[in-house]
Amino acid sequence: MTTEYLKAVAETNDWWAIAPELLLGCCALALLAMEIVLPKHEHRFIPRVAIAAQAIILGFLLYGTYSGYEGGTSFGGLLQHTASGHYGRVFFLLSSLLVCFLGTICLPRTRMPRVEFYHIVMIVTAAMMLLVQSNHFVLFFVALETVTIGFYILVSYFRDNALTLEAGLKYLVLGALSSAIMLFGIVLLYGAVGKVMIGDVVHTGFEFPVVADFLKQNPDSFLGVVGALLVVGGIAFKIGAFPFHIWIPDVYQGAPTPVTAFLAVASKAAGFAMLLLLVDGPFAPLEGVLIPVLSLMAAATIIVGNLSALTQRNTKRLMGLSGVSHAGYLLIGVVASFRVEWAAGAVWFYLFTYLLASMAVFGVMAHLAGTDDTAQELDDYERLARDRPLLAGVLAVGLGSLAGIPPLAGFMGKLMLFIAAFQAHLTWLLAVAILGVVLSIYYYFGWIKSAFFETWRPTPAAETPGGRLASLAPSWISALILSVLALATVLLGFYPGPLSGWLVK
């Protein structure tokens, strides 16, 4: 490599393009510095600083000049700034903002250190935001490992709880396995492609466009196909698709509630962002292999996720397994995106509605969690509607949206995926999805039932004024945030225009 080459690469460095990620990383470091500098009694402001910083960066991202970058590459082809990448950045930042909000509810109940939590969440988010823009397998893997290692710590954050430690260990072992599988796939692709001279510059099989070219010319390359399938397998672990979903219930139950929410929303979405990135780019020529594989995976994921969620009584496990089924519906959208152009936008739309609804539900769960964060049962919701109508209302809207009941936003998401599946001639997958939706009604509705419908008793149960639920008054700010989430879910159901106009074109 000559100095000219390095100079040429350096000229493509566009720091402004990744300013949001840089800012986020700097803020995360600043949090640690603040902990050292500030006197102890001022530490309670640090989470607020974290949330405020993220809100500012989010506004910056939404109203900044980032749409102008669409299509271009920077950093010598490491990054590509696409519309999908922009959606992803907004999505991850929004979800980390809400996870930090959940952290402010859950963390004060424990004696664990607080600042590190926000620090890690923000670093992980910055890595996810880079991940969705990656155009090179090395950056792809490095960003992904940053995310995963952050999650290893977050999952076992409540280290005085045996179930949490178990979850941490499971996530560590299986996460490492999936990373290894993916890395093996990347290496196989690299080996299959070899080195390519374009002009007088050497390109390697790490670069997405080069891989795409290679696979277009050799769609039957054995190494290429195996490599791609291994990469997809590694991603399937992230999204919790069958048969890589085994870790989900235990890890979701053991992880602290905010981390469960982070896993369920951001980590899953990161998986789909990676999948869309690859399916739309380097792996597009492998349609013949990937459509059947992903279709089968989608069908199995929907069925297994829904069936195993049916009997759950622990709400965190329930969210995890029902989240598996959502991964299945989303996979249908990914499969459809091979044939229907706007299907990727529909996947993003679904992810955004899923974010709003899941965060609303996790918000309610965070309020109801007792001292043992892993023991959250459906029976804890008895009398919720009577004692805490706001929380019950938010819960009902969130669950209804997850179940895909009109007029809530989740229905619009499902509708778009179904239309896309129909246009892509995936009729049998559609039938499986319908079956899944009907099954999901049982457990989502069962949850709503336990919050709203009191068990009919011949004689009214003894009233216990000032009981467990009475102590769970949400603060005005949590009430506001949860109401906004629920209201957004309702309004986007009636009038999806703002979101669909942005995402689906």
Added chain:
Amino acid sequence: MNPSNAQLLQLAIATPLVAALIIALGLPKRFSTKLAAVAFVVPALIGLWLWKEFPAAAGSRYVFQSNVNTGLEIFGISLKLGLNGVSLPMFLLAAIVGLAAGLYALRSGAERLKLYLMLLLVMHGGLLGVFASVNVFFFYFFHELALIPTFIMVGIWGGRDRNYAAMKMTIYLTIGAMLSLIGLIAIYVKSGAGSFDLVSLREALAADPLRVSLQKNIFGLLMFGFGILVSLWPFHTWAPLGYGAAPSSAAMLHAGVLKKFGLYGLIQIALPLLPAGAAWWAWKLALLAGIGNVLVIGFITMAQRDLKQMIGYSSVMHMGYCFLGIACLSTVGAGGVVLLMVAHGLSVALLFLLATSIHHRTHTFDLSEMGGLAQKTPVLAAFFVAATMASIGLPGFANFWGELTVFVSLWHYSPKLTAVAVAGVVISAIYGLRAAARVFFGPPSEHWQKVSAAHPPADMGWGERIPAIILLAALLILGFYPRTVTDGIDHALSRPAGPVTANVSFHH
């Protein structure tokens, strides 16, 4: 086309929904009941006004049209409202039954009344929207909007077995709704119209019909999807259970109006868009409905001892006639079904209302524990007998014309099935009159003597009478002067192809 009428139509749908939102945002109870009353009355007045304004020659053309973009134009989805000869009577039915159910709910003294009224208003708004939607997507959307409150109302205010009933209803109706949604998406995708707008769909499919095999599949989806929602035998088991457990106003609105969604969908969407599919399925539908809904359920109804369950089963049975009318595939048959839907909606709502009034006095739904109520409550008895007569289909009530028209067209289709259907009338006379006799006449039962001694029963107060009078008056008006709606229905169904094309110019 008068734009102010189009706005009135929008207003009629928006009023209950906005009122529900305001109540949800924390309006004090005192104002909530007043606001709810206004929100129940406004759509009924608008409905009557639009009925007066409706040009009888409009036919299947939609008048009072308006179109609002909700941001899903790329899927051909927009909130397009309008009424034609078939949807106007249904819209009016929704407005009137909604008014009666709402007024009844206001005086019902239900626990957590604000939530109750709020859910009922959402349901009412959804129902009005269903029948005013020209866009098939919103037709489905409004149906679901009305359906969700039903589940919650059964679960919270229901009677015995409410948890089981709510769950069963939810699962059955979700399956039905999902099947029909897929059918509707299939029509949308395969028609190539690129739009969910019913008018565009009709034009596209009239110019270029779908393959026959495809029509068969899609019609099958719609038939079973809608059929489950209308309690087609053998998918009916949710209905008696659900109605038995549902609070009265929810049962009135669901059995009276919401359930007709499926039949209305078959008439407005499935029959005109998929004629070949309909022809293939007609005989199977007729058999299921004739043997299953009319005969089997008829006998089951006779065996019921619980008054509310009996009314629930009888409504399942009467849906059989509607399916039979649809299976005739004739203009007369479909027209009869529309009339019968309206008539049945009014009479079954009245019956559910009266059943609850009876329960307030006797504290039981068990027919064998009642008897001799007429001495203490003559007005209630008179209303109940009238409602029973209407439900049987005696001349003078709207049901008579509906059933008669269905039978006439059924005769052309299959005389044997007509015999089955007419036997059904005898069955419904047996259980209807027997129930009236058990409850109101004969010697007072032991239970009734005990209860009436403990709580001396009052006859129907005005809070109960006014809704009952509204429903009964509508039944009688249609019974003596059916032309008020049949002209429009007739024009809409007999000339479906003609004026459709002449009309797409109006955009709001």
